[in-house]
Amino acid sequence: MAEGATLPDHGAALAPLRALVLALAEPVMLVSADGVVRIANPAADEVFATPMTGAQVRAHLRQPDVAAMIERALAPDGAAGDIHRALMVVGSANAETTWQISARRMGPGAGIDATVISLHDISHMEAAEAQRRDFIANVSHELRSPLTVLAGFIETLQDAAQDDAAARAQFLAIMARETQRMTGLVADLLSLSRLEGEERIRPRALVSPVAVLRATVAALKPRITAAGVVMDWNLPDDLPAVIGDHDQLVQVFHNLLENALRYGAGGGRIALGAQVQARFPGMDGPVVRMSVTDQGEGIDPIHIPRLTERFYRVDRARSREKDGTGLGLSIVKHIVNRHRGRLLICSTPGAGSSFDVVLPCADTPL
Numbered sequence: 001m002a003e004g005a006t007l008p009d010h011g012a013a014l015a016p017l018r019a020l021v022l023a024l025a026e027p028v029m030l031v032s033a034d035g036v037v038r039i040a041n042p043a044a045d046e047v048f049a050t051p052m053t054g055a056q057v058r059a060h061l062r063q064p065d066v067a068a069m070i071e072r073a074l075a076p077d078g079a080a081g082d083i084h085r086a087l088m089v090v091g092s093a094n095a096e097t098t099w100q101i102s103a104r105r106m107g108p109g110a111g112i113d114a115t116v117i118s119l120h121d122i123s124h125m126e127a128a129e130a131q132r133r134d135f136i137a138n139v140s141h142e143l144r145s146p147l148t149v150l151a152g153f154i155e156t157l158q159d160a161a162q163d164d165a166a167a168r169a170q171f172l173a174i175m176a177r178e179t180q181r182m183t184g185l186v187a188d189l190l191s192l193s194r195l196e197g198e199e200r201i202r203p204r205a206l207v208s209p210v211a212v213l214r215a216t217v218a219a220l221k222p223r224i225t226a227a228g229v230v231m232d233w234n235l236p237d238d239l240p241a242v243i244g245d246h247d248q249l250v251q252v253f254h255n256l257l258e259n260a261l262r263y264g265a266g267g268g269r270i271a272l273g274a275q276v277q278a279r280f281p282g283m284d285g286p287v288v289r290m291s292v293t294d295q296g297e298g299i300d301p302i303h304i305p306r307l308t309e310r311f312y313r314v315d316r317a318r319s320r321e322k323d324g325t326g327l328g329l330s331i332v333k334h335i336v337n338r339h340r341g342r343l344l345i346c347s348t349p350g351a352g353s354s355f356d357v358v359l360p361c362a363d364t365p366l
């Protein structure tokens with residue numbers, strides 16, 4: 001078929017299509033059988049960083065899978081209606097976009113023989129998939145270490161240590177600790193999955209910040225005593241209520257105080273505080289800002305943005321030795337998000353760390 005016959009009258013046939021393509025938010029191009037782009041919308045021009053109208057599409061879609069897909073889509077014997085797809089990755093290593101490119105030849109009703117090429121940004125799906133894979137790898141790894149220890153000691157107990165009561169008692173103690181570690185990990189994983197499920201459901205109860213802090217300290221009393229830490233309280237008398245979920249907020253401060261005891265007890269003092277602030281950037285109305293401050297070794301600023309990632313620890317061996325799971329701060333972050341609050345982490349290496357939770361004030365008193 002001659003070129004003229006393929007596209008009988010560009011101008012007239014393309015005019016209504018042009019208006020439609022230009023109105024689409026996603027990158028779309030209309031390509032004639034010879035591979036020339038007849039219409040490209042601004043989103044498409046932006047992806048290829050050049051005006052695409054009039055360009056030869058093959059010159060711009062050169063990744064082998066994509067090029068092969070375009071050839072199939074433009075093949076003279078190809079059927080109208082068939083959808084051809086390929087993935088195209090553009091950008092640098094730290095800002096990559098993954099596009100799914102689809103090409104479909106228009107049916108006879110269109111009045112012209114042309115193929116519609118559209119691009120769909122699936123980067124977020126790719127990122128979510130990569131995160132899921134990392135998560136599973138991390139969980140498997142975290143469970144495998146205690147299981148390896150347990151398997152080793154079971155074997156030893158079965159042969160060598162069978163008649164050695166002292167060794168047996170020592171091994172059983174280690175096994176109990178490893179089992180405890182796995183139980184803690186599973187409990188944290190269940191907490192996380194429950195929180196992810198209800199993150200959009202905002203809690204509605206009126207909660208006393210002071211009651212939350214007191215319940216937290218009561219639960220950790222033995223560990224506070226064991227660490228020999230002095231607790232300082234900075235609480236005004238007339239603190240308003242916050243809107244929240246009491247038990248989840250106790251979970252937040254349990255994690256923060258536990259961390260202060262684990263990693264910041266060297267400073268000898270831990271302060272718990274709460275204060276009202278008339279406003280806080282990005283939040284409506286007054287807030288209560290609650291804080292856990294230690295005078296321990298602090299955290300290097302490079303780690304701070306990543307602390308709430310699942311399984312992120314500054315010092316993995318140290319966290320494990322203190323029975324940490326690496327999930328505490330990600331649980332904190334989820335709960336604070338569910339409360340539409342903010343988590344602020346400030347730390348000066350050598351001087352200590354402060355973890356602040358900012359929560360919306362309730363309009364009515366408790």
Ligand SMILES: Nc1ncnc2c1ncn2[C@@H]1O[C@H](COP(=O)(O)OP(=O)(O)O)[C@@H](O)[C@H]1O
Nearest residue numbers: 259260263264313314319324325326327328329
């Ligand atoms: N108060 C603190 N002082 C110093 N480092 C801290 C403090 N709180 C948390 N961290 C660091 O953040 C990491 C992540 O904390 P978290 O998610 O609670 O995990 P875990 O306590 O199980 O290790 C810890 O491993 C530790 O390196």
Ligand SMILES: [Mg+2]
Nearest residue numbers: 259324328329
């Ligand atoms: Mg922790």
